[in-house]
Amino acid sequence: MMLARLFPHPMLSLTLLLIWFALVNAVTVGHFLLGGFLGIVLPIITAPYWPGRPKLRSPFKLAAYVLMVIWDIVLANIDVAKIILFKKPEDVHSHWINVPLDLTSAEAITVLAGTITMTPGTISAMLSADARSILVHCLHTDDPDAVRDEIKSRYESRLKEIFP
């Protein structure tokens, strides 16, 4: 009970400690104490803003997902660079695409929206008012339905397994 009050979010505390190490770029006892102090105090102060704790079903799948997204970011960069360099501005066909969401948790939708923005030719622009749909802007496509299906099958289905 005492421990739960001291660490309302253990993962957040650990993350803060690691970020502190990265900021000072050194791992010493002094910085461990200072980072540990920040890791304990900041989650307690900000606890009212974090009522729930996002549940992760499988951290390994999350790691695999992150690696996949990093690879897709590299591909996305090359795709967009090609469009910028070799396509005439008149030939770029942009579309708004509506992607219905099966995800319900706020964390999962946030990760999906971020993924959409960072990956091939798409930007997430807006949610519907009840968060059941996401509006995506696609830089260049001739088949908007295929883009929607790819987002659902490649990213959303994986996120559904990671966030219950």
Added chain:
Amino acid sequence: MTLITEFVISLFLIIGGIFALIGSLGMVRLRDTMQRMHAPTKATTLGVGGVLIASMLYFLLIEGVFSYREILIVLMLLVTAPITANFIAKVYIQGNVGNDDLPGTDAERGWAVYDEPPMG
């Protein structure tokens, strides 16, 4: 050995520089705000990424210390770029794109800029 190291580091710097340049070029070449946003959110990510990989390699191979501050910069970039893009897109839609220009939502409620959220 040093020559190869310097070559690899330079390669990452050049790749990063080229992508940053292409990203900026996209801002000039593309036609409207939404299209222009694709250039800085993506092309620039790899631009900064290339420079940061070069920086890590430099500290690791030449200075002999492992520097992971760069990972933090990449993380901050990955977290903030989509959020910034999202805000710009919403403001742009509010000012320039009518509700009728957007596709329907397939949900009970319309898009967030044009419809109220459900109560509770």
